[in-house]
Amino acid sequence: MKSNVVVGILALQGAFAEHGQMLDKLHVEHFEIRQKRDLDRKFDALILPGGESTVMGKLLCELDLMEPLREKIQSEMPVFGTCAGLILLAKEIEGENPYLGTMNIRVKRNAYGRQLGSFHTENVLKGIGAIPMTFIRAPYIEEVLEGAEALAEVDGKIVAARQGKQLVTAFHPELDEDTRVHEYFLSMVGLK
Numbered sequence: 001m002k003s004n005v006v007v008g009i010l011a012l013q014g015a016f017a018e019h020g021q022m023l024d025k026l027h028v029e030h031f032e033i034r035q036k037r038d039l040d041r042k043f044d045a046l047i048l049p050g051g052e053s054t055v056m057g058k059l060l061c062e063l064d065l066m067e068p069l070r071e072k073i074q075s076e077m078p079v080f081g082t083c084a085g086l087i088l089l090a091k092e093i094e095g096e097n098p099y100l101g102t103m104n105i106r107v108k109r110n111a112y113g114r115q116l117g118s119f120h121t122e123n124v125l126k127g128i129g130a131i132p133m134t135f136i137r138a139p140y141i142e143e144v145l146e147g148a149e150a151l152a153e154v155d156g157k158i159v160a161a162r163q164g165k166q167l168v169t170a171f172h173p174e175l176d177e178d179t180r181v182h183e184y185f186l187s188m189v190g191l192k
Helices: 016-025 036-040 053-062 066-074 084-089 180-189
Strands: 006-010 029-033 045-048 079-082 090-093 103-108 119-125 129-135 140-144 149-154 157-163 166-169
Touching: 006 016, 016 029, 016 180, 029 036, 036 066, 045 066, 045 084, 045 180, 053 066, 053 084, 079 084, 084 090, 084 103, 084 166, 103 157, 103 166, 119 149, 129 149, 129 180, 140 149, 166 180
Parallel strands: 006 029, 006 045, 045 079, 079 166, 090 103
Antiparallel strands: 103 140, 119 129, 140 157, 149 157, 157 166
């Protein structure tokens, strides 16, 4: 896949480097967003990686990135949130205030427990087929609300969803060799 698309990857904490490696495999230009001035660079899509959502949320506020990123997402910039990124995008988080709050989903963080609750499986993601899924202290989506659509379930729990140009997974596709979830996200960049 050769593309003129440029993807910004939030690089405050978490698995941002692995997303970059996945985009390298797909020959997609990308750069890391670490401070507000990085948003001056032109980019077509955004990835919010896994990591620790409370730390990321705090840094988004401290670095004055929260509002500018929310505005980009609300103005239809395609965004892909994995694990903590899913939590950052959720409109409702069990027991917490939302962060970006742009996606109509209700989530439960650390739903599978701590590190020992991490696991690997294979399951179907709508529009792609069976894919590997690596979960690390993962959240799950308790409910998709108006305008959002569940794309995958594991053991009866929603682990992937989409709303317009927002895509989220509770698992980490950047930690597996399969590039199809990133390809699916990149296909959203061209949608109008």
